Amino acid sequence: MEDIMGKSVFIAEKPSVAQEFAKALHAQFSRKDGFLESEQYIVTWCYGHLVSMSYPEKYDEKLKRWSLDTLPFLPEKYRYEVIPSAQKQFETVKGLLNRADVSTIYICTDSGREGEYIYRLVDMMAGVKDKKRLRVWIDSQTEEEVLKGIKQAKDWSEYDNLSASAFLRAKEDYLMGINFSRALTLKYGRNISGYLRTDRTVVSVGRVMTCVLGMVVRREREIRSFEKTPFYRVIADITCGGQNGEDAAAGRSFPAEWRVTEKSRYYNTPDLYKENGFKKREKAAELIRNISGKEVAEGNAGVDNCGIISVIDSVEKKKETKNPPLLYNLAELQNDCSKLFKISPDQTLQIVQELYEKKLVTYPRTDARVLSTAVCKEIHKNIGGLRNYALARDFASEILEKKMYTGVAKTRYCDDKKITDHYAIIPTGQGFGALGSVSQTASKVYEVIVRRFLSIFYPAAQYQKISIVTTTQNESFFASFKVLVDEGYLKVTPYSFIKKKAESGNGASGDDSTENEKCDAAFFEELKKLRKGSQLPINSLTIKEGETTPPKRYTSGSMILAMENAGQLIEDEELRAQIKGSGIGTSATRAEILKKLDKNNYICINNKTQVITPAKLGEIIYEVVNASIPPLLNAELTASWEKGLTYVAEGTITSDEYMAKLEDFVSRRTNRVINLNNQAALVTYFNEVSKNYK
Structure with missing residues (x-):
C-alpha cells in the first residue's frame, strides 16, 4: 500500500464508508475540512453524486422553452456539471486528486455500475492526469475485507467496460426522459389537463418507470374483466381400517376427491370444470346419485350413510425432499420483507444498507443468490461469528462441530458463473455491538438473513408421501398424505417473531384440488398397511362449491421480483431466452422507480398491505403512451436495453454500436409522436378509464 513516490488518496462514496477505510488503515489521521490525512494517506469522500448531466438549456438557452421544433434533442457531445449543493466538496476532492504529492488514487466508491459512474464523473470533471488509479472492490465493510480489497485493487482500466455501460445507462435515461416526456407533454398535456380539469400536466415517462406502470395497469384490467366461474367438487369421506369394510367403526376416515378418469361416464364431456369438478351443481348431484342411489335433497350439501364400498386401485408410496432455498439477493429479500413486515422495497433497502454499514451483513445491492468459491473457503469465519448471536448460537455451534460447512463449495449454493458484481447477502458474523442500536424491524430483517444463511448447511427436509386411488362404479377418488420424517433445515427457519400456527387440516384452497393431507405418524402407519384391492367403505359424499379467483394485484415486493424476472413476461420464446437473467432496472434502482411512480400519482x-393499484392519472398516461410509443409499456423493450448494457459491460458490443441503436430509437419514436394527430380520439379511452374511478 505504501508508495515511495507519494501519498495515496482513498476516495469513498459516502463519509461513513470513508470512516471505515480510515479505521482499517490504522494510521494517525488528523481531521481536515472534507477529508482525513496522515503521513502516508488521505481519505476523502463524495456525497453520492457530485456531478450530473447538464439540462438541455446548458447546450442552448433556446432549449429551455419546451417546443416540438427543437426535438429530437440528441447532443453530439454531452455536457456535465458539478451539482451546486456539492460544489464545496467537489473542489476539495478535485484539489486532493490533483495534489502534486499524491501518486496513487484508490477508488473506493460502491462496488457496482453506479459506484463506478460516480467516481468516473468526478475524475473527468477534476481533470486528473498522470496518477496511478486502482479500483477497490469489496463485498462487506469489515476491516478484513477492506484491507483485502486494498491489497487486491486492480488498475481502474480493467473496469472501463463497466464504466462505459454506466455512462450509456445515464445517457439512455436522459435521452428517453427528455425527448419522450417533452414530446408527449407538448402533444397531449393540454388534453389531459382539460379532461381532468387540472392546471397543467407534465407527462413523465422513463425507460423503466413506464414499463412498470404498464404492468400495474394491465394487471388491474385483467382483474376488472375477470368473471368468476363457480365450480363444484365432490368429496368422499372414506374409512381406513376395519379389514375389507368390516368393523368400519374401528378405523379413522379421510377425505378423497373425485377426479375424472377414462373409465368415468363424464370423461371428455362438456360438463367438466378441469378434471376435478363440474360447471353445474346438478351434475355433481347426479354423480352422487349414480354412485349412492340417493338423491341430494334441496339445500343439502350431499348425502350421509352411503353404505357403499370402494376398492383401492393403487397405493403409491414415495419419498419427497425439500431443499433449503437459495440465499437472498436484494429482490428476494425485498419481497419477503414486504410479506413479513409490510414494508416497502425502499425501506428494506435502507435497512439492509444500514446493516451493511454497521458491518453486520455483506453488500446489499446484489442480484446473485449464491456464494463465490473464494468465500466458501472462508465461510467458517462467518458461521463462527454467529455463535455470538443468541438466536443462531446453537445452529452455528452444531454446523462448526459437525463440520457441516465443508462441502458447500460443491453445492448449488456456490457458483462463480452466477455472480456478476457481488455474491448473495449473508451475515458477516461481525458487528454485533451495533445490533442493539438498530430498529426492531431491522433486527428482524437481520434474523431473516441469518436463518436463510444457516439453513444451507443443513440437509434437505424429508417427507413421506402416500397417494391412494379408490374406485366405485367406475368413478375414482384420489387422496394423498404427507408426513415429515426428517425436518432437516426446517429446524433453522422458524422466526422468533412469528407465533407458531397450528397445522391446518388439508391444503385445499380456492381453485386447486385437495393437496396433501397433513396427518400424524400413527394414522400414516395405518395408511401404509393399505393394499391394492382392499375394500374401504364410503361414509358420505359432499358437494364442495368453489369459484375461480382473479389474478392477484402486485404488492411492492412481488413487483420487485416481477421486475427482476421481467424476461418471463415475454411471450416470444427466442427473445425470452436471449434476455434470460436480465430484468428491468437494477437491484439498486427498482425501489426508487416504485417510489417515483407513487410520488407522481401514477400508482x-x-x-398497510403494500398492494399496488393504478391511479386515475396513471391510467390516463398509460392510454397516452399506448397511443404514441407503445413499446415503452412492455418488458421486451426495457429488458432488451438492459441486456445491451450487460453486453457493453462484458465487452461483447461497443459503446458506439449501442449509442447508434439508442439514437435511432429515440429519434424515430420522437418524430412519430410529432407527426401523430390522435388527440381527439383519446377522449374515448379517457372516458373508459374514468368509469373505474369515482
Whole structure:
C-alpha cells in the first residue's frame, strides 16, 4: 500500500464508508475540512453524486422553452456539471486528486455500475492526469475485507467496460426522459389537463418507470374483466381400517376427491370444470346419485350413510425432499420483507444498507443468490461469528462441530458463473455491538438473513408421501398424505417473531384440488398397511362449491421480483431466452422507480398491505403512451436495453454500436409522436378509464 513516490488518496462514496477505510488503515489521521490525512494517506469522500448531466438549456438557452421544433434533442457531445449543493466538496476532492504529492488514487466508491459512474464523473470533471488509479472492490465493510480489497485493487482500466455501460445507462435515461416526456407533454398535456380539469400536466415517462406502470395497469384490467366461474367438487369421506369394510367403526376416515378418469361416464364431456369438478351443481348431484342411489335433497350439501364400498386401485408410496432455498439477493429479500413486515422495497433497502454499514451483513445491492468459491473457503469465519448471536448460537455451534460447512463449495449454493458484481447477502458474523442500536424491524430483517444463511448447511427436509386411488362404479377418488420424517433445515427457519400456527387440516384452497393431507405418524402407519384391492367403505359424499379467483394485484415486493424476472413476461420464446437473467432496472434502482411512480400519482401503494393499484392519472398516461410509443409499456423493450448494457459491460458490443441503436430509437419514436394527430380520439379511452374511478 505504501508508495515511495507519494501519498495515496482513498476516495469513498459516502463519509461513513470513508470512516471505515480510515479505521482499517490504522494510521494517525488528523481531521481536515472534507477529508482525513496522515503521513502516508488521505481519505476523502463524495456525497453520492457530485456531478450530473447538464439540462438541455446548458447546450442552448433556446432549449429551455419546451417546443416540438427543437426535438429530437440528441447532443453530439454531452455536457456535465458539478451539482451546486456539492460544489464545496467537489473542489476539495478535485484539489486532493490533483495534489502534486499524491501518486496513487484508490477508488473506493460502491462496488457496482453506479459506484463506478460516480467516481468516473468526478475524475473527468477534476481533470486528473498522470496518477496511478486502482479500483477497490469489496463485498462487506469489515476491516478484513477492506484491507483485502486494498491489497487486491486492480488498475481502474480493467473496469472501463463497466464504466462505459454506466455512462450509456445515464445517457439512455436522459435521452428517453427528455425527448419522450417533452414530446408527449407538448402533444397531449393540454388534453389531459382539460379532461381532468387540472392546471397543467407534465407527462413523465422513463425507460423503466413506464414499463412498470404498464404492468400495474394491465394487471388491474385483467382483474376488472375477470368473471368468476363457480365450480363444484365432490368429496368422499372414506374409512381406513376395519379389514375389507368390516368393523368400519374401528378405523379413522379421510377425505378423497373425485377426479375424472377414462373409465368415468363424464370423461371428455362438456360438463367438466378441469378434471376435478363440474360447471353445474346438478351434475355433481347426479354423480352422487349414480354412485349412492340417493338423491341430494334441496339445500343439502350431499348425502350421509352411503353404505357403499370402494376398492383401492393403487397405493403409491414415495419419498419427497425439500431443499433449503437459495440465499437472498436484494429482490428476494425485498419481497419477503414486504410479506413479513409490510414494508416497502425502499425501506428494506435502507435497512439492509444500514446493516451493511454497521458491518453486520455483506453488500446489499446484489442480484446473485449464491456464494463465490473464494468465500466458501472462508465461510467458517462467518458461521463462527454467529455463535455470538443468541438466536443462531446453537445452529452455528452444531454446523462448526459437525463440520457441516465443508462441502458447500460443491453445492448449488456456490457458483462463480452466477455472480456478476457481488455474491448473495449473508451475515458477516461481525458487528454485533451495533445490533442493539438498530430498529426492531431491522433486527428482524437481520434474523431473516441469518436463518436463510444457516439453513444451507443443513440437509434437505424429508417427507413421506402416500397417494391412494379408490374406485366405485367406475368413478375414482384420489387422496394423498404427507408426513415429515426428517425436518432437516426446517429446524433453522422458524422466526422468533412469528407465533407458531397450528397445522391446518388439508391444503385445499380456492381453485386447486385437495393437496396433501397433513396427518400424524400413527394414522400414516395405518395408511401404509393399505393394499391394492382392499375394500374401504364410503361414509358420505359432499358437494364442495368453489369459484375461480382473479389474478392477484402486485404488492411492492412481488413487483420487485416481477421486475427482476421481467424476461418471463415475454411471450416470444427466442427473445425470452436471449434476455434470460436480465430484468428491468437494477437491484439498486427498482425501489426508487416504485417510489417515483407513487410520488407522481401514477400508482397507489397501500401503506398497510403494500398492494399496488393504478391511479386515475396513471391510467390516463398509460392510454397516452399506448397511443404514441407503445413499446415503452412492455418488458421486451426495457429488458432488451438492459441486456445491451450487460453486453457493453462484458465487452461483447461497443459503446458506439449501442449509442447508434439508442439514437435511432429515440429519434424515430420522437418524430412519430410529432407527426401523430390522435388527440381527439383519446377522449374515448379517457372516458373508459374514468368509469373505474369515482
